Amino acid sequence: MAEKNAASVSGSGAKVVADIGSQPGLTPLDVALRLACEQVAVSDLIETRDLTDCFGAILREDVIAAVNVPSVDNSAMDGYALRLADMAALPQKGDVTMPVAGVSLAGHPFAGEIPVGRAIRIATGAAIPAGVDAVIIQENVTANADESEIRIERAAIDRLRHGDNIRRAGEDVKQGMVILPAGKRLRPQDVAVAAGQGRAHLVVARPLRVAVFSTGDELAAQGGELPPGGIYDSNRFAMIGMMRAIGCDVTDLGLLRDDFTVLQTALADAAQHHDVILTSGGVSVGKADLLKPVVDSLGEIHAWKLAIKPGKPLMRGRIGDCLVLGLPGNPVSVMVSGLLYAVPLLLHMMGARNEDRAAVRFPVPAGFNLKRGTGRREWLRARLHRNGNGQLVALPFHSSSSGVLSSMVWAEGLIELAENRGSVQQGEIVEYIAFAGLQAF
Ligand SMILES: Nc1nc2c(c(=O)[nH]1)N[C@H]1C(S)=C(S)[C@@H](COP(=O)(O)OP(=O)(O)OC[C@H]3O[C@@H](n4cnc5c(N)ncnc54)[C@H](O)[C@@H]3O)O[C@H]1N2
Ligand code: MOO
Numbered sequence: 001m002a003e004k005n006a007a008s009v010s011g012s013g014a015k016v017v018a019d020i021g022s023q024p025g026l027t028p029l030d031v032a033l034r035l036a037c038e039q040v041a042v043s044d045l046i047e048t049r050d051l052t053d054c055f056g057a058i059l060r061e062d063v064i065a066a067v068n069v070p071s072v073d074n075s076a077m078d079g080y081a082l083r084l085a086d087m088a089a090l091p092q093k094g095d096v097t098m099p100v101a102g103v104s105l106a107g108h109p110f111a112g113e114i115p116v117g118r119a120i121r122i123a124t125g126a127a128i129p130a131g132v133d134a135v136i137i138q139e140n141v142t143a144n145a146d147e148s149e150i151r152i153e154r155a156a157i158d159r160l161r162h163g164d165n166i167r168r169a170g171e172d173v174k175q176g177m178v179i180l181p182a183g184k185r186l187r188p189q190d191v192a193v194a195a196g197q198g199r200a201h202l203v204v205a206r207p208l209r210v211a212v213f214s215t216g217d218e219l220a221a222q223g224g225e226l227p228p229g230g231i232y233d234s235n236r237f238a239m240i241g242m243m244r245a246i247g248c249d250v251t252d253l254g255l256l257r258d259d260f261t262v263l264q265t266a267l268a269d270a271a272q273h274h275d276v277i278l279t280s281g282g283v284s285v286g287k288a289d290l291l292k293p294v295v296d297s298l299g300e301i302h303a304w305k306l307a308i309k310p311g312k313p314l315m316r317g318r319i320g321d322c323l324v325l326g327l328p329g330n331p332v333s334v335m336v337s338g339l340l341y342a343v344p345l346l347l348h349m350m351g352a353r354n355e356d357r358a359a360v361r362f363p364v365p366a367g368f369n370l371k372r373g374t375g376r377r378e379w380l381r382a383r384l385h386r387n388g389n390g391q392l393v394a395l396p397f398h399s400s401s402s403g404v405l406s407s408m409v410w411a412e413g414l415i416e417l418a419e420n421r422g423s424v425q426q427g428e429i430v431e432y433i434a435f436a437g438l439q440a441f
Contacts, residue, residue, distance in 0.1 A: 007398055026307035028419055031376055033341060036316060037348045040323055041304060043275065045206035046351075049193055054186050055206035056247045058350040063180040068170035069196050075104075075130040077165045080119040080141055080150055081132040087157055089117070097151050104129055119150055128166055135165035173197070183353030185439070205350035207249040211270040212239045215256045215263065215281040215291065216329060234405060235280035235334045239327070242338045243278065246347060258288040268298055270320035275349070278342060281329030284313045291326045295319060307419055309378040310402035311337030323349070330402035330421070336379050336414070339438050349438060360437020361416070363429045367393030370417075370424040377419050381411035382432065392430050411435070 027035075046060045072085045075081065081104065090096045101118035104110035106125035113130040114120050120129055126136075140156035143149070173179055177198065180190055186204070194202055219233040220226050233255055251274065256266050261281075270277050282291040284302070295301055299319035306314050308403055310333035315326035327334045327341050367385060372378070380396035387393050394415050397407040416431040417424065424430060 059184045061203040069173040075122045079137040084133040163432045208275045210248040210276045211274040213253040214394035263294045271319035277324045283315045283326040307376045309376040332402040360434045364394045364432045367395045378417045379414040381407040382415040
């Protein structure tokens with residue numbers, strides 16, 4: 001029956017039915033993210049920032065080149081600017097000598113046209129005088145003591161071609177072109193290219209205000225005693241780190257007990273002052289898993305349970321205008337669902353372009369065997385390893401438990417196994433996602 005294989009996700013009155021293959025009740029990640037991006041609006045909050053504060057921000061304007069870069073033809077090397085016609089007029093055998101008519105330095109151009117039969121001493125970045133066809137590097141030239149005359153090696157003359165060592169105006173950036181499109185997450189080179197246009201400010205997304213807290217009666221705060229059976233809260237730090245890495249303005253709301261009223265009061269208050277609430281724990285089906293009923297009592301639940309491993313019980317809801325993301329409590333689940341669901345969704349809210357969210361993924365042979373059923377997309381904590389034949393293979397951590405946070409410390413990336421992927425045999429190709437390619441690392 002079609003119903004059995006369909007996940008139904010309701011939100012804002014909309015009912016969406018997704019085909020989820022062999023995991024009834026679970027929504028595949030791609031579907032869940034697409035629905036979330038449709039239902040959660042791109043924030044219209046933008047701000048103008050000094051260039052030096054723009055690193056990592058999401059650009060919210062198209063940056064159009066105001067000037068050509070370089071602004072004029074200039075020399076790529078230190079040497080001598082020449083006319084090719086003069087070279088042709090010289091004796092065609094042996095080294096040649098030529099008088100030097102002047103100097104062109106960066107910021108101090110030679111005025112006027114190059115005189116016939118003469119060279120101009122030129123520095124890297126200096127404007128090419130009118131009439132010049134090529135620059136010969138100084139290593140191929142010997143100047144006399146007062147640099148009034150040069151001797152040019154024959155081999156260098158024979159090699160010289162029109163345009164040699166000349167960088168043309170607009171060769172790098174042409175005036176009028178979109179040099180940075182809106183939605184780009186600004187890396188050092190992006191900010192630098194804007195600086196090259198003389199821009200002192202850019203319009204970027206205002207950081208989302210994200211409230212973060214961990215839930216669970218077993219949790220203890222750092223610096224305090226660890227009660228019997230207790231566990232120090234680690235998830236909050238993983239969440240804060242991931243949110244800061246994508247430029248969010250994070251409020252650390254600490255630990256909350258598994259108590260309906262405590263959670264309700266804290267969430268209601270946080271929703272007033274934040275764009276997003278990000279929590280860990282309490283989203284599964286246990287007696288103390290109160291997050292869903294609490295969010296339901298204050299707003300709406302839009303999605304629950306994804307066809308992913310780890311991270312299955314992830315919840316998305318809303319309290320007023322505040323997005324609520326309830327990540328599952330297991331420490332690896334927090335990180336994996338945070339990196340692959342929360343981070344892309346929040347980047348979408350800040351206006352990031354799709355392409356910028358693509359992780360660095362590449363196919364690698366498996367260096368392992370794995371028995372596996374199908375249904376959920378799964379990520380194994382992994383590393384790349386060069387085997388005895390010099391071949392790069394992906395190796396998973398020895399435990400796939402979502403409680404083993406140290407596996408994330410060991411790992412340098414994730415092996416992704418698609419929903420319909422069966423068992424893996426050594427040597428078969430698997431998808432590897434490098435942490436370095438994920439936005440929050
Ligand atoms: N009967 C079922 N039980 C469970 C299911 C299920 O479908 N049926 N799903 C499992 C999956 S998958 C996950 S993931 C967990 C998630 O449950 P919760 O979100 O309710 O998380 P908790 O129960 O609160 O905690 C799970 C685990 O993680 C530890 N934890 C929690 N918070 C932190 C923290 N801040 N720092 C460090 N460690 C934390 C907690 O002590 C638990 O060990 O549910 C499964 N159960
Ligand atoms: O997300 Mo749960 O961690 O699939 O174990």
